[in-house]
Amino acid sequence: MKNPMRWLPLALLFAACAAPAQQKLVHEERSLYREVLVYEGDGERCMCFTRQCRIGRQSCINLNDPKHFALNYTRMALGGILFTGEKKPQRVLIVGLGGGTIPTALREILPDAQIDVAEIDPAVTRVAKEYFGFRTDPKLEVFEMDGRVYVKRSIREGKKYDAILLDAFDQEYIPEHLLTQEFLEEVKSLLAPGGVLIGNTFSSSKLYDHESTTYAAVYKTFFNLKTANRVIVARPAGLPTEKELRDRALQYELVLRGYGVDIYDVLPLFTTRVDWDTKARVLTDQFSPSNLLNR
Amino acid sequence: MRNAICLSVAFWSGFFVMGVELLGSRYLAPAFGSSIFVWGALITVFMLALSLGYLAGGRWSQYRPSLPRLGLLLAAAALTALPILPLSGAMLDELFFRIPDPRFGSLTAATLLFFVPTFFSGMVSPYCVRLLVQAKESSGKSAGLLYFVSTFGSAAGTILTSFYLVKWFRIDVILEGMIAVSIILAATAALVGGRSR
Numbered sequence: 001m002k003n004p005m006r007w008l009p010l011a012l013l014f015a016a017c018a019a020p021a022q023q024k025l026v027h028e029e030r031s032l033y034r035e036v037l038v039y040e041g042d043g044e045r046c047m048c049f050t051r052q053c054r055i056g057r058q059s060c061i062n063l064n065d066p067k068h069f070a071l072n073y074t075r076m077a078l079g080g081i082l083f084t085g086e087k088k089p090q091r092v093l094i095v096g097l098g099g100g101t102i103p104t105a106l107r108e109i110l111p112d113a114q115i116d117v118a119e120i121d122p123a124v125t126r127v128a129k130e131y132f133g134f135r136t137d138p139k140l141e142v143f144e145m146d147g148r149v150y151v152k153r154s155i156r157e158g159k160k161y162d163a164i165l166l167d168a169f170d171q172e173y174i175p176e177h178l179l180t181q182e183f184l185e186e187v188k189s190l191l192a193p194g195g196v197l198i199g200n201t202f203s204s205s206k207l208y209d210h211e212s213t214t215y216a217a218v219y220k221t222f223f224n225l226k227t228a229n230r231v232i233v234a235r236p237a238g239l240p241t242e243k244e245l246r247d248r249a250l251q252y253e254l255v256l257r258g259y260g261v262d263i264y265d266v267l268p269l270f271t272t273r274v275d276w277d278t279k280a281r282v283l284t285d286q287f288s289p290s291n292l293l294n295r
Numbered sequence: 296m297r298n299a300i301c302l303s304v305a306f307w308s309g310f311f312v313m314g315v316e317l318l319g320s321r322y323l324a325p326a327f328g329s330s331i332f333v334w335g336a337l338i339t340v341f342m343l344a345l346s347l348g349y350l351a352g353g354r355w356s357q358y359r360p361s362l363p364r365l366g367l368l369l370a371a372a373a374l375t376a377l378p379i380l381p382l383s384g385a386m387l388d389e390l391f392f393r394i395p396d397p398r399f400g401s402l403t404a405a406t407l408l409f410f411v412p413t414f415f416s417g418m419v420s421p422y423c424v425r426l427l428v429q430a431k432e433s434s435g436k437s438a439g440l441l442y443f444v445s446t447f448g449s450a451a452g453t454i455l456t457s458f459y460l461v462k463w464f465r466i467d468v469i470l471e472g473m474i475a476v477s478i479i480l481a482a483t484a485a486l487v488g489g490r491s492r
Binding site: 120146147149175176293 | 321324328330331388397
């Protein structure tokens, strides 16, 4: 009973899976560190560091509604910045620019706040400005510097931040000196009293356990927000209660809706449940094989 | 036997140089980050130190060359790498604040920490050539063998350090281990060379 056609539906299915929505390369440039690529397709424009966005997308905007947050982690990160500090953030530091969707939104949501961004790669900043509507002004500045160098320098200058977002990783490469106990201690000392640290990190691979114990070594407990991505939210002064979180989130309910963020999607993600191997070795400046563990 | 020792020393010296260079990027990263400037500074210092080391090693080989003296070079490289262990923390932070430009900050740091041990490592290769060469006709062959062995050692040092050692050990422990191997090998060269003289 040979019927070649019976495989056809399966073949079609495979074809559909193998070829993702048609992506068009609209810009590429080679920087000191990587290729910065801009792809368009499916009504979205994305910044990627690998061909065909093979290993993740750095930043995406919806072409019809550029304000709308296209990537999931940005919602969690924004929630962390806005909902968890002891007071409304006045000074925010973001390590790693990407397309700049988060600083751009923060600049609008917190018009009085000073927002500093540390981005090592000038090409990323250039592309963010040209393709992702990112704009700098005196209240939103980009410092072309390694994140750790920026943090060290800021400590020396006596700066303090109410919220610090670490967003410098991608699936392909982790700057290992930005994922160590010593670095997290430095970041902690850069936080203003009641300030909050938000880390956009990984939800899978062996690195998950090591990263968790490293954060735990510095911050004891933290919120562990997980979807396909993982966002860690830590507050050295002690985490807010569920009620405090909800009250704060409600203040932003309407404005966040404009970015396609539903606070009732984000709030349930704030959990402190420990779901990692607490015996995993802590990452330090002496031991930081993050890229080897992230596979 | 003498040749085997000589080649082992050259292999290990190549391994040591690249191992230290990779660890060097780890030592520098907390203070200077991992921008392309830091790698540039590090590689510049290693290349410069090696080039001057080759020159000096060649010169010194004209003066009563011996296996124990080759061991001495290896030991010198290892012992001058020792200060990296205590200095890499506080000193780098201090340098970072003194020299705000990441290029010259990391260049200065890399010079202070890595120049001297790498210079002695560079002296090993030409010195080895002198010990290996029997006749003018075969000098190219001997030099070729030596380049092969020492560069192969560098390849081994690179891949082992970056793929495996950093996953198993703290970087201080890796450096201590490499220094220990150098000392053992240097002592072996001194003993064997001393006996067969």
